[in-house]
Amino acid sequence: xxxxxxxxxxxxxxxxxxxxxxxxxxxxxxxxxxxxxxxxxxxxxxxxxxxxxxxxxxxxxxxxxxxxxxxxxxxxxxxxxxxxxxxxxxxxxxxxxxxxxxxxxxxxxxxxxxxxxxxxxxxxxxxxxxxxxxxxxxxxxxxxxxxxxxxxxxxxxxxxxxxxxxxxxxxxxxxxxxxxxxxxxxxxxxxxxxxxxxxxxxxxxxxxxxxxxxxxxxxxxxxxxxxxxxxxxxxxxxxxxxxxxxxxxxxxxxxxxxxxxxxxxxxxxxxxxxxx
Amino acid sequence: xxxxxxxxxxxxxxxxxxxxxxxxxxxxxxxxxxxxxxxxxxxxxxxxxxxxxxxxxxxxxxxxxxxxxxxxxxxxxxxxxxxxxxxxxxxxxxxxxxxxxxxxxxxxxxxxxxxxxxxxxxxxxxxxxxxxxxxxxxxxxxxxxxxxxxxxxxxxxxxxxxxxxxxxxxxxxxxxxxxxxxxxxxxxxxxxxxxxxxxxxxxxxxxxxxxxxxxxxxxxxxxxxxxxxxxxxxxxxxxxxxxxxxxxxxxxxxxxxxxxxxxxxxxxxxxxxxxxxxxxxxxxxxxxxxxxxxxxxxxxxx
Numbered sequence: 001x002x003x004x005x006x007x008x009x010x011x012x013x014x015x016x017x018x019x020x021x022x023x024x025x026x027x028x029x030x031x032x033x034x035x036x037x038x039x040x041x042x043x044x045x046x047x048x049x050x051x052x053x054x055x056x057x058x059x060x061x062x063x064x065x066x067x068x069x070x071x072x073x074x075x076x077x078x079x080x081x082x083x084x085x086x087x088x089x090x091x092x093x094x095x096x097x098x099x100x101x102x103x104x105x106x107x108x109x110x111x112x113x114x115x116x117x118x119x120x121x122x123x124x125x126x127x128x129x130x131x132x133x134x135x136x137x138x139x140x141x142x143x144x145x146x147x148x149x150x151x152x153x154x155x156x157x158x159x160x161x162x163x164x165x166x167x168x169x170x171x172x173x174x175x176x177x178x179x180x181x182x183x184x185x186x187x188x189x190x191x192x193x194x195x196x197x198x199x200x201x202x203x204x205x206x207x208x209x210x211x212x213x214x215x216x217x218x219x220x221x222x223x224x225x226x227x228x229x230x231x232x233x234x235x236x237x238x239x240x241x242x243x244x245x246x247x248x249x250x251x252x253x254x255x256x257x258x259x260x261x262x263x264x265x266x267x268x269x270x271x272x273x274x275x276x
Numbered sequence: 277x278x279x280x281x282x283x284x285x286x287x288x289x290x291x292x293x294x295x296x297x298x299x300x301x302x303x304x305x306x307x308x309x310x311x312x313x314x315x316x317x318x319x320x321x322x323x324x325x326x327x328x329x330x331x332x333x334x335x336x337x338x339x340x341x342x343x344x345x346x347x348x349x350x351x352x353x354x355x356x357x358x359x360x361x362x363x364x365x366x367x368x369x370x371x372x373x374x375x376x377x378x379x380x381x382x383x384x385x386x387x388x389x390x391x392x393x394x395x396x397x398x399x400x401x402x403x404x405x406x407x408x409x410x411x412x413x414x415x416x417x418x419x420x421x422x423x424x425x426x427x428x429x430x431x432x433x434x435x436x437x438x439x440x441x442x443x444x445x446x447x448x449x450x451x452x453x454x455x456x457x458x459x460x461x462x463x464x465x466x467x468x469x470x471x472x473x474x475x476x477x478x479x480x481x482x483x484x485x486x487x488x489x490x491x492x493x494x495x496x497x498x499x500x501x502x503x504x505x506x507x508x509x510x511x512x513x514x515x516x517x518x519x520x521x522x523x524x525x526x527x528x529x530x531x532x533x534x535x536x537x538x539x540x541x542x543x544x545x546x547x548x549x550x551x552x553x554x555x556x557x558x559x560x561x562x563x564x565x566x567x568x569x570x571x572x573x574x575x576x577x578x
Contacts, residue, residue, distance in 0.1 A: 007376045015364050093362070102360035105327045106377040106417075107350035275330045 004116035005123065011090070018086060025082035029074055029132075033139075036060060036073045040233065058233050061143035064154035065232035068246070070136050071162040072231040077194055077221075083124060083166070084173035084194075088186045091117055091177030101276045110271050117174060118264065125166040133159055158228060161248030165227045168256040172220060175263035178271065194221055224256045278341040280305050280425055280456045281326060286335030288321055288480075295321040297480040298335070303458060303473075308451045310467035310488065311460040312566075313477035319460035321480075323356055323429055340424075350378045353418030354427040359410040363403035367394055367413055370402055371420060380421040388416040391446060408439040415446060426450060426457045432466060444470055464566040476566075489534075498541060500528045501554030508550050515544070527554060 012018045041057045048054040060069040073079075094100040094113070103113060136159075141147065173190060180186040198221045205216035217226060229245050229252075230236060237244050281303040288296045296318040303309045311319045324330040326337050328344060339348035361370040371385045389395040392412040397405070405413065411431070418426055431447065432440040447470050451457050461467050467474050468488060475485035502508035505526060512521045512530050519531040538557055545552050 003376060003379070007373055010369055010373050010376070011362060011365070014366070014369065015362075017364075097362055098358070098360040099362060101329055101356070102374075103377055104329055105349065105352075105354045105356060106374050107346045107379075108377050109346050112346075275324075 001115075001119060004112060005119050008116050008120045017089060021082055021086045021089075025079070025086075028082060029079050030135075032073055032076065032079055033070055033135075036069070036231075056234075059143065060231065060233065061139050063140045063144045063147045063152045064156075066136055066140045066143070067155040067158040068228070068230075068232040070132070070139070071158040071165075071228045074132060074162060075165045075225055075228050077225070080166070080169050081191065081194065083128065084170060084190065085187055087117075087121060087124075087170050087173040088177040088190060089183055090120070091174060092181060092183040092186050095181040096183060104276060110276075111268070114178070114264075114268060114271060117178075118171075121170045121174060122167065125163055125170060128166055129159060129163040132162060155232075155247065157248040161227045161253065164253045164256055165224055168224045168260040169221075171260040171263055172224065175267055178267045198222065218255065220259045223252070223259055227252045227256060277305060279303060279338070280307075281337065281339055281458070282341075283322070283326065283337045284335060286322070286325055286332045286337060288318075288325060288330065288332050294480045296325070296332070299477075299480070299482055301475055301482070301485065303456060305456055306454050307473045308447075308457045308459070308471045310471035310474040311458065311477060312462070312464060312467045312474050313460075314462055316479075317462075317477040318480035319462075319477060320357060320429055322477075323354075323427060323458075323460055327352070327354055327356065327427070329356070351423055352425045352427060353420060353423035354429075355411075355414040355418050355431060356427070356429045359414035361402045361410075361413065361417075364401060366399050366401055367405070367416075368398040370413070371417055374417045374420055378421060384421050388419045391419060391449075392416040393442070408435050411435060411439070411443070415443065419446075419450065422453075422455070424456065426455055427459075428457065429460045430462070431459065432461075432463070497558045498530045498532070498536075498538070499554060499556045499558065500530060500541070500552060501526060502545070503551050503553055507548075508545070508552075511545060511548055511550055 037058065037060050040060065044055050044057060060066065094103075100113060104110065108116075137152075140152065144151075176186045176190040176193075180189060198219050202216045202219055202222055205219075216222070227248055232244075232246065279302050281301070283299060283301040286296055286299045287294070299318070299322060301311075301322075311322065313319050321330060325332045326339070326344070327349065337344060340351070342348060361367075362373075365373075367389065368385060371388070372382055375382050375385060386395065386398075389398050392415055394409060394412055394416060397409065402410070402413065411434075415428070415431065418428070426447075428447070432443050435443065444466070447457060447459070451470070457470075459467065459471060471488050473486065474488045476483040500508060500512070505528075508528060509521065509523070512518055512528060515530075515532075517532045517534040517536060519533045521531075522529040538555055542552060542555060
């Protein structure tokens with residue numbers, strides 16, 4: 001396993017495209033997180049113009065709710081798409097440069113090739129999660145007066161929640177990369193699916209005329225993003241009442257993981273059948 | 277002795293096209309084995325099958341007398357079709373990845389870079405290499421860790437004469453260490469120059485195999501006449517390297533299995549008291565011979 005990761009590291013350590021995309025990802029992530037409060041408050045300002053009793057401005061960077069708020073904004077499609085594109089590029093490069101053939105010739109099995117990419121995905125998800133964890137700690141301490149340990153870590157379940165969101169979303173990208181094998185086409189179809197196809201299908205299924213139950217929420221990307229479904233904003237709480245999520249449930253992670261397992265299974269089966 | 281590679285009855289078809297048709301081959305240790313055939317004769321498909329890139333429809337093969345798998349592939353160094361490396365990584369880093377896959381340390385990387393003349397460029401990205409350098413890096417990666425078997429698919433394709441000479445020199449040098457080499461080529465000349473054994477393929481079917489000296493020997497043809505034709509005929513029939521003798525209008529046409537010069541014949545006849553009245557050499561080009569081989573067999577199997 002270490003050997004497979006060592007090989008993957010060599011492929012990315014001096015690969016400029018990888019580092020540029022990682023840099024862009026963190027730029028968007030940090031900007032998104034830091035601007036979230038400002039954006040919400042400008043919406044609040046808009047609403048207040050029409051309301052007799054103004055809604056107070058929100059603060060989102062205090063313990064323990066910061067865990068929920070930041071992971072919610074960090075799992076926007078617009079942000080998640082960056083690491084997903086990185087994974088697609090790293091996978092489809094192997095087909096473009098035919099290095100996947102060469103790796104098999106030199107002594108890797110097809111299963112080892114899939115495992116090395118999955119290991120890379122797990123590792124990238126872990127690293128991003130750990131970085132986000134420390135980022136939230138710093139931000140939380142600077143916005144919370146006199147926090148105690150219980151208060152700080154009360155909503156920590158959103159951190160594993162974020163990890164599973166990242167992991168399963170990247171496995172979804174892995175699925176597109178290995179199935180389509182062409183860099184441009186995989187990125188185009190993946191982006192199209194995530195931003196356009198699934199949202200359209202979602203609203204179609206959601207319409208009460210079609211289905212009464214919540215089947216629309218079980219679409220793959222929706223299942224993945226539903227792990228951290230809402231931010232913890234007081235206004236939203238007033239509207240949603242008790243329905244508002246206040247922790248990450250094992251059930252929501254399980255559904256996303258089941259999708260991931262299914263996709264890995266399909267890729268495994270096709271790779272075993274198809275010539276390289 | 278265990279065969280390095282045994283192929284028995286392998287077939288692979290793409291749609292209606294039979295890329296490989298019931299092919300059987302045996303490669304023994306130390307051989308420089310050429311797979312010779314025109315483009316599209318199934319050479320690369322055969323190599324892709326034994327390297328497990330492509331699955332055969334039927335038939336089996338064994339490496340080192342064992343069921344094939346990733347462990348046997350680690351003992352083989354291969355260059356198939358084009359050189360496949362990451363363009364954005366340096367030559368040295370690309371070779372480190374190969375060493376990691378083969379589970380060997382990096383000690384040998386400098387050596388193979390020097391052998392292929394790429395040592396000075398080891399820290400340059402693969403993208404910047406010329407075609408000849410790319411091909412040499414592919415050979416360097418195949419030589420990594422002194423593999424027991426070297427597989428080269430059209431190793432000199434697209435190279436300039438100097439590059440071709442360089443690669444052949446490397447191949448001969450590796451062969452002299454006793455490494456088994458399998459070369460696929462459409463160049464008869466190449467097979468003749470470097471191989472000890474050869475299998476001739478056409479349209480996925482094996483036409484011949486055996487020692488290069490036997491299969492591809494240019495049976496040089498001599499026309500001879502003598503004052504004593506009976507003695508000459510007897511002398512020709514008893515010659516150790518004779519293949520066949522034909523008599524036409526008092527002139528003998530003699531085909532020899534081995535390389536033989538007019539001086540050899542003249543000397544031999546003179547020693548046995550035969551005076552030649554006519555001696556002329558007629559050479560068939562190797563290419564012509566190869567084409568004849570293909571045609572003969574095609575006539576037999578329409």
